[in-house]
Amino acid sequence: MGDSKLPNGPGPDRDPRTPVDRTKPPREWRSRPGGSNAKRAQVEPREASDIEGPSKTSATEAEASRSATRVPASTTPVPDPERAPHAPEEPASARPRGRTEPVPSAVTETADLPTRYGVDRLVLLIRDPHWCYAWWEITDACLQTGRRELAEPTQLTLRFYDISAIDWDGGNHHAVHDIEIHDAAGSWYVELGRPGAGFVAEVGWRAADGVFRPLVRSNSVALPRESMSPVVDENWMVLEQEYRQLFELAGAGSGTRSSVELLRTLEERLRRELLSGGVSSFGVSSFATRRER
Amino acid sequence: MPQGYFALVLHAHLPFVRHPEYDEFLEEDWLYEAITETYIPLLHVFEGLARDAVHFRASMSMSPTLLAMLADDLLRSRYVEHLERLVELADREVHRTRHEPHFQELAAMYRRHFRDCHHTFVERYGGNLVRGFRALQDAGYLEILTCGATHGFLPLMQTVPRAVRAQVHFSVQDYKRHFGRAPRGIWLPECGYYRGVEQILAQEGLRFFVLDAHGLLYGDPRPKHGIFSPVFCPGGVAAFARDIESSKQVWSAEEGYPGDYAYREFYRDIGFDLDLDYIRPYIHSGDLRINTGIKYYAITGETAHKQPYRRQLALDTAATHAGNFMFNREKQVEHLRGVMGREPIIVSPYDAELFGHWWFEGPQFLDFLFRKMHFDQETIEPITPVEYLDRHPRNQVLTPSYSSWGYKGYAEVWLEGSNDWVYRHLDHAARTMVDLARENAHANGTKARILNQAARELLLAQSSDWAFIMKTGTMVPYAVKRTKEHVDRFLRLAEMVRADRVDVASLHEMEKRDNLFPEIDYRVYAQD
Numbered sequence: 001m002g003d004s005k006l007p008n009g010p011g012p013d014r015d016p017r018t019p020v021d022r023t024k025p026p027r028e029w030r031s032r033p034g035g036s037n038a039k040r041a042q043v044e045p046r047e048a049s050d051i052e053g054p055s056k057t058s059a060t061e062a063e064a065s066r067s068a069t070r071v072p073a074s075t076t077p078v079p080d081p082e083r084a085p086h087a088p089e090e091p092a093s094a095r096p097r098g099r100t101e102p103v104p105s106a107v108t109e110t111a112d113l114p115t116r117y118g119v120d121r122l123v124l125l126i127r128d129p130h131w132c133y134a135w136w137e138i139t140d141a142c143l144q145t146g147r148r149e150l151a152e153p154t155q156l157t158l159r160f161y162d163i164s165a166i167d168w169d170g171g172n173h174h175a176v177h178d179i180e181i182h183d184a185a186g187s188w189y190v191e192l193g194r195p196g197a198g199f200v201a202e203v204g205w206r207a208a209d210g211v212f213r214p215l216v217r218s219n220s221v222a223l224p225r226e227s228m229s230p231v232v233d234e235n236w237m238v239l240e241q242e243y244r245q246l247f248e249l250a251g252a253g254s255g256t257r258s259s260v261e262l263l264r265t266l267e268e269r270l271r272r273e274l275l276s277g278g279v280s281s282f283g284v285s286s287f288a289t290r291r292e293r
Numbered sequence: 294m295p296q297g298y299f300a301l302v303l304h305a306h307l308p309f310v311r312h313p314e315y316d317e318f319l320e321e322d323w324l325y326e327a328i329t330e331t332y333i334p335l336l337h338v339f340e341g342l343a344r345d346a347v348h349f350r351a352s353m354s355m356s357p358t359l360l361a362m363l364a365d366d367l368l369r370s371r372y373v374e375h376l377e378r379l380v381e382l383a384d385r386e387v388h389r390t391r392h393e394p395h396f397q398e399l400a401a402m403y404r405r406h407f408r409d410c411h412h413t414f415v416e417r418y419g420g421n422l423v424r425g426f427r428a429l430q431d432a433g434y435l436e437i438l439t440c441g442a443t444h445g446f447l448p449l450m451q452t453v454p455r456a457v458r459a460q461v462h463f464s465v466q467d468y469k470r471h472f473g474r475a476p477r478g479i480w481l482p483e484c485g486y487y488r489g490v491e492q493i494l495a496q497e498g499l500r501f502f503v504l505d506a507h508g509l510l511y512g513d514p515r516p517k518h519g520i521f522s523p524v525f526c527p528g529g530v531a532a533f534a535r536d537i538e539s540s541k542q543v544w545s546a547e548e549g550y551p552g553d554y555a556y557r558e559f560y561r562d563i564g565f566d567l568d569l570d571y572i573r574p575y576i577h578s579g580d581l582r583i584n585t586g587i588k589y590y591a592i593t594g595e596t597a598h599k600q601p602y603r604r605q606l607a608l609d610t611a612a613t614h615a616g617n618f619m620f621n622r623e624k625q626v627e628h629l630r631g632v633m634g635r636e637p638i639i640v641s642p643y644d645a646e647l648f649g650h651w652w653f654e655g656p657q658f659l660d661f662l663f664r665k666m667h668f669d670q671e672t673i674e675p676i677t678p679v680e681y682l683d684r685h686p687r688n689q690v691l692t693p694s695y696s697s698w699g700y701k702g703y704a705e706v707w708l709e710g711s712n713d714w715v716y717r718h719l720d721h722a723a724r725t726m727v728d729l730a731r732e733n734a735h736a737n738g739t740k741a742r743i744l745n746q747a748a749r750e751l752l753l754a755q756s757s758d759w760a761f762i763m764k765t766g767t768m769v770p771y772a773v774k775r776t777k778e779h780v781d782r783f784l785r786l787a788e789m790v791r792a793d794r795v796d797v798a799s800l801h802e803m804e805k806r807d808n809l810f811p812e813i814d815y816r817v818y819a820q821d
Contacts, residue, residue: 112777113718113777113780113781113784114784117717117721119721121720123452123716123717123720125449125452125704125708125716126448126487126695126703126704127703127704127705127708127709128701128702128703128704128705129703133708133713133716135713135716135717137717187713187717219452222488222695223695224511224694224695224696224703225511225513225694226511227511228510228511228515229511229512229513229514229515230515231513231514231515232514232515233514233515233517233689233690233691235689236514236516236517236689237517238515238516238517242517242632242633243519245628245631245632246518246519246521246629246632246633247519266510270506270507270510270537273537273541274507274700274701274702275701276545277700279537279540279541279544279545279698280698280699280700280701280702280706281304281483281484281644281698281699282644282646282647282651283483283644283757283758283761283762283765284307284308284323284758284761284762287307287320287322287323287326287327287646287650
């Protein structure tokens, strides 16, 4: 204490926790050691391998070979969503000290949440133009309904219907894709792989003879497109030349490029920006950073 | 007559973190840091521009959770205590560095700033900073946008449309309480758009929102002017798109201004650098070192040996960057004006907390930028989205595309292995809330209180911040705890209603803790 000299640079006695290269604040902000970038590095290869690798479910393969329509989906098994991703420990920050009042336990206990709510529900959430996340819960009563009438063995199945650009009546879908599932409450990430397409899903029993008995139906989703719309409003015509200039792609010898190539270049550029993370929000992470102790 | 327009949009938001049950709570520091480093510096910059009659316009969203904290008596008094400790620390720093004039100058700079903050916070605004921003809005300089009530990520909430409606409705209602008029624009939390949300915005009387670039570019039909002019969604709400170029200039790790070597280094804080015995009274109990906000070094370069921060050099750099930013916008606008045949609008949204908290010189950058725009050129004019719509009421109609400003541009930040488990709980709670609201349309007294508190707990559980923190990997247990806690409280309250068995003590305790949205009415969940 007292007039200790200001530290100047990490000498041998400097705290090794002190980050070394903090030359590019925004990136560092988002990539604290063990933070987002490090995490991405772990996460993405796993996903990439899941995308490119052979499907891990035999149902997918079976369906792929069975279906005349090329099945767009591959699947990624997901651990039980109820797995406690983090032990329900008390955060380090919640350290009562001094004259902290006694608190009624009715409020402070962080009870584990129910693993089931006793509902029959299937929900699709859009992750990006290629992937969606499905979670479901089916009650025992619902599971048994009508099962006896089906040819054994029966397989619990998550079935996707491609309903792009149609008014689905339950039978006029384009393609069907089945995923074998084994839990009455679970979740999957599914690579539908068709930006701009529409899907709806059901969980049901698939009987030995191929009969499918749906138990619960999802919301329908429209995957976002990943390219410019082909539709042009005649009152707001877009000329190729205008687009070229609007996005300053006129350079780089693009004079002979077709509008299709032009759009592809623009879309590619946009995708690069999104993937770079250079334009994504930091959220609260700047406050939530804390040096490792 | 300008050739085009520039719309700065700052998104100010922090999740609701308020723990009366503890004397000190680490995560409450987020608010205190943001007030000292961002909100007050921005206020000072805007007030200075107004005082000097500089023509400027800025838009700023202030999330309802942030407003609730800024207006909360407990957090206000805790902030003042926090600030007074900082003044005391700066005093000691001025003394400690008396043999090192350069550092002493910096210590004195911090002391001055903390004292200014104290003056602004306590004397000028009586502890309520919202008044300062409101005055700027009332004077026409600032357009304050609302946000989702608790910053819920709406695209992942759309399976319960009434939950989305409630996020928007309660934020609009709360805005009126703080600002004395209805909001005209909304910052969709995380810039998260899905097809159909515009109908809800229209129902709530909102005129515009901001989209990420690809949300508009991939809209249907194809946007004639790309991202450089707003569009109307079916239903009449206008959408403005984020400009990619100007975002990158400020934000990108490779090209962004904040990484300049002359700027202040964020990670060299005396809370970590000085002897524990000395700094102990100013960090957290248990010797948990934290950022104090006093930092003496410059980014310097890709080296561990940081040079002392030189304030004047940093300010000169900020001025140069402001000039560069303006020059680029001028060129952009001149080019676009020729192509489009009308005045383009460049919309540049950023997290407000980038300015000051992270990029220490950020508020000065904005100050220089608006002054330069006012005095040094006539090509671009700062504008708010509403002013632009008034000047250009005829715009293309199209439906934007699902998008966000998160990493990769869609929902993956908030929907991945670390955080996807929350959605079945949020879905269940939201649907239960709708059922309860319908079944108890005429509740009053204690029952109405329970239902209103249930709505608050649901809203708090929906904050996108918890999923975000789970993904980024720091402070994860806190985010998990908050999610579980609010869902758990919701379930207890729902049970009280269903079983008609009231636990008044628990209800009272929850009301005391999660005390935001005083005017909430659970019946909104029953409305079509």
